[in-house]
Amino acid sequence: MKAIADVSIIPLGVGLSLSKYVAACEKVFTEHGFEPKLHANGTNIEGDWERVMEALKACHERLHEMGVPRIATNLRLGTRVDREPSMDAKLRSVKEKLEQ
C-alpha cells in the first residue's frame, strides 16, 4: 500500500529556532531513499506505507538523539486503491484546472 505523507515535525523544549531539526529530518528522509519536497509548513514524501513510517520514526529518534525532549508531529496521510497515488499527478491535476 502506497502512502503520500505531509510531515510537519515540531520539536518542543529547544527554543524557537527549529530549522536545524527540520533539516535533520530532511536528511533522514533522503537517507531512507525518499525525495522529500520541502515546503513552508512541512515536507511531502511518497512511497510504501511501511517505508514512510520507518523514516518518520527514524526522524523522531534522530531528533531525540539530538537532545529534543518532546516532539509534536502533524501528519497528513493519504492512501487510495482505485489507482496508484502520486504527488506529481495531484499537483499536475490542480495546475491543469488553474489554467482552464
Add this chain to the structure above:
Amino acid sequence: MKAIADVSIIPLGVGLSLSKYVAACEKVFTEHGFEPKLHANGTNIEGDWERVMEALKACHERLHEMGVPRIATNLRLGTRVDREPSMDAKLRSVKEKLEQ
C-alpha cells in the same frame, strides 16, 4: 518509544455518512489491544510507536476492504523522552490548571 496519537480518518468516495467507517477503525484499535478514546473529531490512542502504526495501517486496510477507494488521515503524533508520556496525565494537568 511510546507515542500518543490522535487519529482523524476521512474516507473519500463513499458519500457523507462516515460513522460506520469511524466505528470500524475503533474496532480495529480495540482488536489491536488499544483503548481508543473517541472524540467529536478523531480518536486518541497511546502505546508503543510500532503498535500504534500497525493499528493505523490496519484501519486503512480495513476501510479499503470495506470499499473505500481513498482515505485522507490527519494524525497528531507525540513522543517524549524526558518522561513517560500519558494521555491521562495530559488531561489531568490541564484540568488542575482550570480549577486553580
Add this chain to the structure above:
Amino acid sequence: MKAIADVSIIPLGVGLSLSKYVAACEKVFTEHGFEPKLHANGTNIEGDWERVMEALKACHERLHEMGVPRIATNLRLGTRVDREPSMDAKLRSVKEKLEQ
C-alpha cells in the same frame, strides 16, 4: 455557516509544560460562550464560523500576552450545508454503529 473545530495549540519557546497554556485557551473559549470539550490532543468547539475564529484568535493573543513567543496550531475544521452539523450527533452516530 456553522463550524465544528478541533483545536490543538502548541506554544513554542516556553519549555515542555504546556498545560497552563491549554487551560488558558479553554478559559478563552468559555469566555466566548463555547462549551469546549477537552481531549488528550486538543479541544473541540462548535458554533458560528466567525465566532469560532474570533475565539481562536483570542487564544493566540492571550498566549502571546502570557509571554509565548511562537505558536503552532493544528486545526481540524468541518462545515456542511446538507444538514446542521453537530458534535453530539457525530459521536452518537459512531457509538450506535459500535453497538450494532
Add this chain to the structure above:
Amino acid sequence: MKAIADVSIIPLGVGLSLSKYVAACEKVFTEHGFEPKLHANGTNIEGDWERVMEALKACHERLHEMGVPRIATNLRLGTRVDREPSMDAKLRSVKEKLEQ
C-alpha cells in the same frame, strides 16, 4: 497579527476527483490578494490573521456554492511575536542548514 497558514481542504460527497475544488480555492486566495504556494498536500499562504481567515471562509463558501455538501479542512497555523514571520525565511533557514 500575521499568520502563516497551510490549508488542506477536503471536499466530501463529490467523489474522488478533488483537483477542481483545490483549484477553486487557489483562485479564491488569489482574488483575496494572496500568493498561494501550492504543494502536494495543501497550500501555504501568509498575511494578516483576519485576511487569512476571511479567505479561508470564502473558500468554504465557494465550494459549498459549487455543490460540495461537506468539507473537512486541516489547517496548520503559525503566529509569532518575537519577529516578523515569513514563509521565505522559514524555507531559506532550512535550506542553509541542509547545505552545511
